[in-house]
Amino acid sequence: MWWLSWAAAPYEMATRLRAYGYEHGWFARRHLPVPVISIGNLTVGGTGKTPLVIQITEWLLEAGRRVAVLSRGYRRTSREPLLLVSDGARIVATAEEAGDEPFLIAQRCPRAVVAVGVDRYRLGRHVLETCGVDCIVLDDGFQHLGVHRDVNLLLVDATDAEGLKRLLPAGRLREPISAAKRATGVIVTRAENPAHVDVILKQLRSAVDPLPTTAQVVFRTAQLVSVATGGHRSSEWCKGTRALLVSGVGHAASFRNTAEELGVSVLDEVAYPDHYPYSVDDVRTLRERAIERQAEVVLTTEKDAAKIRPYLAPDDGTWWAARLRVEWRAGEPAIRKMILDVPLTTGRRVDG
Numbered sequence: 001m002w003w004l005s006w007a008a009a010p011y012e013m014a015t016r017l018r019a020y021g022y023e024h025g026w027f028a029r030r031h032l033p034v035p036v037i038s039i040g041n042l043t044v045g046g047t048g049k050t051p052l053v054i055q056i057t058e059w060l061l062e063a064g065r066r067v068a069v070l071s072r073g074y075r076r077t078s079r080e081p082l083l084l085v086s087d088g089a090r091i092v093a094t095a096e097e098a099g100d101e102p103f104l105i106a107q108r109c110p111r112a113v114v115a116v117g118v119d120r121y122r123l124g125r126h127v128l129e130t131c132g133v134d135c136i137v138l139d140d141g142f143q144h145l146g147v148h149r150d151v152n153l154l155l156v157d158a159t160d161a162e163g164l165k166r167l168l169p170a171g172r173l174r175e176p177i178s179a180a181k182r183a184t185g186v187i188v189t190r191a192e193n194p195a196h197v198d199v200i201l202k203q204l205r206s207a208v209d210p211l212p213t214t215a216q217v218v219f220r221t222a223q224l225v226s227v228a229t230g231g232h233r234s235s236e237w238c239k240g241t242r243a244l245l246v247s248g249v250g251h252a253a254s255f256r257n258t259a260e261e262l263g264v265s266v267l268d269e270v271a272y273p274d275h276y277p278y279s280v281d282d283v284r285t286l287r288e289r290a291i292e293r294q295a296e297v298v299l300t301t302e303k304d305a306a307k308i309r310p311y312l313a314p315d316d317g318t319w320w321a322a323r324l325r326v327e328w329r330a331g332e333p334a335i336r337k338m339i340l341d342v343p344l345t346t347g348r349r350v351d352g
Contacts, residue, residue: 040142046250073116215331248276
C-alpha cells in the first residue's frame with residue numbers, strides 16, 4: 001500500500017544516518033579483547049540463522065576455543081539486563097526466561113557459554129569477566145553496530161527475493177540492501193534451487209559490487225527428537241506417518257517443506273507467529289486437533305519444543321521435533337577459514 005511506502009521513507013533515512021554515523025565515527029564502536037564473529041540478517045523473519053550459529057559455535061569449540069554466544073533473547077520473560085543462560089557446563093535459565101533461540105543454542109552447544117541482553121558490549125564484558133571465554137559469537141548481530149566484529153556474516157534466504165525489495169514497514173528489510181557492504185561473508189540459505197540463488201546474488205550485486213566471499217547452504221533433518229523425553233529417532237522413522245504440523249517460526253513454509261522431505265503425510269498445519277509463547281490451553285487444543293484429524297504424530301520445530309515440553313506428560317510419545325543440520329553446497333572452506341583464522345590476540349584494545 002502506498003502509505004506504507006511513505007512510512008518507510010523516514011525509516012530508511014534513519015537507518016542510513018545511523019550506519020553513516022558509525023562508519024564516520026560520530027557514534028562509538030567499541031572493541032572487546034577477544035575475536036567477535038557476528039551472524040545476522042538484513043530482513044526480519046527466518047533465514048535459518050540459528051542452525052548456522054550452532055554449527056559455527058561447534059567449529060570454534062572443536063578448535064579448542066572457549067566460546068560465548070551472545071543474543072538479545074527476543075521475547076524472553078526475564079527482565080534482567082544481563083542473563084546467563086548456560087555457563088558452559090549446565091543450563092541455568094528456562095526457555096521462557098532466556099528466549100527460545102538462546103535456549104536451543106545452549107542445549108545444542110553444551111560446552112558454550114550462552115548469555116542474553118540488549119547491550120551486547122556490556123554483556124560481552126560481563127561474560128569475559130565471569131566466564132573466561134576467548135571468543136564471542138554475536139547471534140543476530142548484523143545491525144548491532146556498536147560492537148566491533150572481526151567476522152561479519154550476512155545470511156540471505158534464497159526463497160525470499162521479495163524480502164530484499166522494500167524496507168519496513170512496507171517490506172521486510174531492516175535496512176537498505178546496500179548495508180551488505182559491511183559483510184565479510186554472505187551465506188545464501190535454503191539454496192536448493194540454483195535459479196533462486198542467482199536471483200538473490202544479482203539483487204545483492206546491484207547494490208554491492210564486488211560482493212564479499214559467498215557461500216550456499218541448505219537445511220536437512222538430522223534426526224527426530226521426542227519433545228517429552230528428549231529421545232532420538234532417525235529421520236526415516238516418521239516416513240509415511242500421518243502428521244499435524246505445529247510451528248512458531250519466521251518461515252513456516254520452510255518447516256512444511258522439511259516435513260514433506262521427511263515423507264510424512266501432512267493432515268493439517270498450525271502456524272503461529274515467530275517466537276510464539278505456548279500455553280497449556282494451546283497444547284490442549286492442538287492435542288484435540290491431532291485426535292480429530294487422526295494424526296499419528298504432532299511434528300514441530302526444535303525451537304518450539306522447549307516451550308511445548310512443560311505441558312506434556314513425561315511419557316507422551318506423540319510429539320516430535322525435527323532437528324536440523326547445515327549442509328554446505330558451496331563456500332564452506334572459505335567461511336570456515338575466515339572464522340578459525342581470526343587470531344586470539346590478548347593485547348587488543350578494550351573500550352570502557
